[in-house]
Amino acid sequence: MDEVKKLIDEIRKGDVKPIYFLMGEEGYYIDRIAEYIGKNLLSEEEKGFNQMTLYGKDVSIDDIVSNAKRYPMMSERQVVIVKEAQHLSRTIEQLATYAEHPQPSTVLVICYKYKKLDKRKKLHKVLKAPNGVVFESKKLYxxxxxxxxxxxxxxxxxxxxxxxxxxxxxxxxxxxxxxxxxxxxxxxxxxxxxxxxxxxxxxxIGISKDYNNFELKKAIGEKDVMKAARIINYFSQNPKENPFVVTVSLLHTFFSQLLQYHGLQDHSARNVASALRINPYFVDEFQIAARNYSMKKSSRVISSLREMDLKGKGVGSSNMSQSDLLKELLMKIM
Known part of the structure; x- marks a missing residue:
């Protein structure tokens, strides 16, 4: 991600801001940036007195500000990392007062996972250079x-x-x-x-290259009954590694996208990949499946998948085994 590389390059070159507010749906980049700051801004000797990690569920905004206002000991700066700061979402705006005049010798890192600041409010407005950086980590499609x-x-x-x-x-x-x-x-x-x-x-890693939801989806799309039956038989024998709810969910997504495919006027590979937000590698699968499942049939399959999802959760199924659920699922689709 270019934004992450740019941010880390700036820190590496010594352009360090007093506050890093890391927010958004994708936790991976938030963790990587916080980890880089935690490992690289202070020497091992300095970390003992000048680096601390707080957790949002255990502290208040006042606690964070109090720690951020401390002066470093035998070091030019201190680092305060607040993990799981999303637990402070109801009071996070109270940080705005500190963000207006942050302690120059403190680097405060706020890890605000799975949430975003309201851009209309004060905190987001004051968290700008030179006071700080707001980084939004977006989920990849x-x-x-x-x-x-x-x-x-x-x-x-x-x-x-x-x-x-x-x-x-x-x-x-x-x-x-x-x-x-x-x-x-x-x-x-x-x-x-x-x-x-x-x-x-x-x-x-333990993912079967032949017996997985990817191959099941492909077999169903091609109406290859024998291959699909072999895969669900494997799933029946290995239920923990192949949860029924995951299979139903993936097939529901596939047929919903297939329904969307039928509604497209332009079936070129580029347009299909863009419209369905899929890897171009999968376009052929939709072209084949569209010949085997009309728009009307796709709608019926989606309805059946919703019914099977409820049965898989124990609604009206009389505690059916995964084997029986999978067999009924395949019968209803194919």
Whole structure:
């Protein structure tokens, strides 16, 4: 993310602001920036007296301000990092008074995950240079995450096949922190310059390259009954690794997008990828599925998926087993 690189480059060059207000839906970048500041602004000797971490659920705004106003000991500055500051959302505006005249020798880092400041209010307005920096960490769309994985691995001397990156996204979703943790496991066991393949992911992360929701969705789209049946049989035998609720959710998203596909006038690959917010790699799947499932049939499948979602949660299912739920699901779709 260019904004993150720019921010860290500024800090590395010595352009350090008194306040860093890190907010937004994607927690990964908030953690990375706070981690960089925590590791690099003070020497190990200085950290003992001049660096502290507070938690939003345990402190008040007054506590934060009181700590921020302290003078450093035997150091040019001190660092105060407030994690989980979203717990202070009801009182966060009280920080505006301090933000107007921050302590020059303090670097205050506020990690305000999953929330955003109201730009119309005072705090957001006063958190500007030279007083501070407001950084918004935005959630990536699913079609952007594969590219993020590729770039992340390239920076560390690895590459990844397209199918392998898609497999990671299908299994781990768009949670960048979770993906980062899994990639770090691979980096430990693999030599540099390795291309990460579905086989490597299956061996080291435990995601089956053949029996996963990505392959199930593809089989259903192609109306390959035998392949779909083999996959749900595997899911039935490994219910903890393949929760029914996740399968239903992913299929619901797929058929909702397929319904949207039917409504498009321009079915070119570029337009489909843009309109559905999917990786261009998946456009062929929608083109094939559209031939097998009309708009009317897609609507019926969505209705069936909603019904199966309720059954999976115990509504009107008489505690059906995952095996029976999956079989009924496949029958209703195909």
């Amino acid at each position: 699913e079609n952007q995450v594969s590219d993020w994985i590729r770039k992340m691995l390239k920076n560390k001397g690895f590459s990844i096949s397209h199918k392998a990156s898609i497999l990671l996204v299908e299994f781990l979703g768009t949670d960048l922190s979770r993906i980062h943790n899994e990639l770090e496991k691979l980096e430990v066991v693999l030599p540099t310059n390795t291309e990460i393949t579905p086989e490597i992911i299956e061996k080291h």
